Amino acid sequence: MIVFDEKNLVIFSVPKTGTTSIENAIGGKASLVVRRPPTMKHMPVGNYKRFFRPMDQEFGRDPEFMAVIRHPIDWLGSWYRYRFRDELIGQANSTRPHSFDDFVREYCKPDPTPFANVGSQFRFVMIRQHTKIGVDHLFRYEAQEAIRGFLVDRLGFNFTLPRLNVSERIPLTLSSPVEAQLHETKADEFWIWEQARTTAQP
Numbered sequence: 001m002i003v004f005d006e007k008n009l010v011i012f013s014v015p016k017t018g019t020t021s022i023e024n025a026i027g028g029k030a031s032l033v034v035r036r037p038p039t040m041k042h043m044p045v046g047n048y049k050r051f052f053r054p055m056d057q058e059f060g061r062d063p064e065f066m067a068v069i070r071h072p073i074d075w076l077g078s079w080y081r082y083r084f085r086d087e088l089i090g091q092a093n094s095t096r097p098h099s100f101d102d103f104v105r106e107y108c109k110p111d112p113t114p115f116a117n118v119g120s121q122f123r124f125v126m127i128r129q130h131t132k133i134g135v136d137h138l139f140r141y142e143a144q145e146a147i148r149g150f151l152v153d154r155l156g157f158n159f160t161l162p163r164l165n166v167s168e169r170i171p172l173t174l175s176s177p178v179e180a181q182l183h184e185t186k187a188d189e190f191w192i193w194e195q196a197r198t199t200a201q202p
Contacts, residue, residue, distance in 0.1 A: 001013055001032075001033075001034040001040070001041060001042075001043055001048075002019075002022065002023055002026070002027060002030045002032070002033050002034075003030060003031045003032040003033075003034075003063070004029075004030055004031055004155060005031035005032075005061070005063075006031070007154060007155055007156075008061070008062070008063050008064055009063055009064055009065075009066060009154060009155075010048070010063045010064070010065050010066070011066045011067070012043070012044075012045055012048070012065060012066065012067040012124070012125070012135065013034075013041050013042050013043075014042070014067055014068060014069055014070075014121055014124050014125070015042050015079075015118075015119065016075055016078040016079055016082065016118075017067075017068040017069060017070050017075070017121075017141050018068060018141055018144075018161070019068065021161045021162050022068075022147075022151070022161065023035070024162055025159045025160065025161050025162065026151065026155065026159055029155070029157065044123065044124045044125070045065060045067070045124065045125050045126070045127055045134035045135055046126070046127045046134060048065075049127060049134065064136040064137065065134065065135040065136050065137070066135060066136065066137040066138075066139070066150075067124070067125050067135045067137075067138055067139070068138075068139045068140070068141050068147060068196075069121045069124075069125065069138065069139075069140065069141065069192060069193055069196055070121070070140070070141035070142070070193070071140070071141070071142065071193055072121070072182065072186060072189040072190055072193060073174060073179070073182070074141070074142075075121060075141075076100075076103065076104055076107060076118070076182075077100070077172050079103075079118045080095050080100055080103050080170075080172065081169070081170050081172075083095040083096075083115060084096055084170060092113070092114040092115065093114040093115050093117075094115060095115050095116075098115060098116075100172045100173065100174055101173075101174060101175050101178045103115065103116050104116075104174060104178050104179075104181075105178055105181065107182075107186075108181055108182060108185040108186060120188075120189065121189060121192060121193070122188040122189050122191070122192045125138060125192065126192070130188075133192070133195060137150065137197070138192075138195060138196045138197060139196055139197050139198075140193065140196040140197065140198055142198070143196075143197065143198040143199070144161060145200075146197065146198055146199050146200045147161070147200075148160075148161055149200035150200040150201075153200065
């Protein structure tokens with residue numbers, strides 16, 4: 001989570017959406033950068049509103065919220081590759097023994113086992129019992145220039161976005177039946193990605 005108090009902006013760190021690159025590029029000029037623990041760095045919007053909104057109101061602040069989300073299949077592929085790394089071999093959350101189809105099928109279950117338990121982008125950015133988008137500026141990860149353009153305009157300084165925390169490029173194939181299952185069971189994930197912006201301006 002990155003806070004620019006003077007610019008009235010909070011940037012949420014949805015996991016596996018490139019926010020470490022944003023943090024690296026602009027964090028030095030932020031009022032606050034939450035890097036650890038992971039539960040704080042990757043705090044969902046609803047939790048922020050529950051715990052920090054009263055403090056914002058106490059100090060007369062009403063920040064706008066920004067987040068980036070990724071196409072669901074691409075996002076799951078990033079998680080799969082990240083958990084495929086050597087350091088996790090033998091651990092419950094390692095994807096090494098499983099195919100990408102296995103991973104996605106398990107993710108589709110109501111209570112996935114640890115290797116496929118990666119959360120939800122939809123739940124991360126939604127509020128009011130998942131009935132309302134909780135951020136003012138929601139971007140698609142795929143629109144990197146739009147993300148940078150928005151931040152340059154909003155923050156008032158130029159920067160480039162480095163590529164950081166890039167997982168090993170393992171070729172992944174998702175079979176048609178499993179992709180159909182994903183669309184059916186996780187329709188909300190595709191819906192929220194469709195709502196995200198691809199341009200710097202609304």
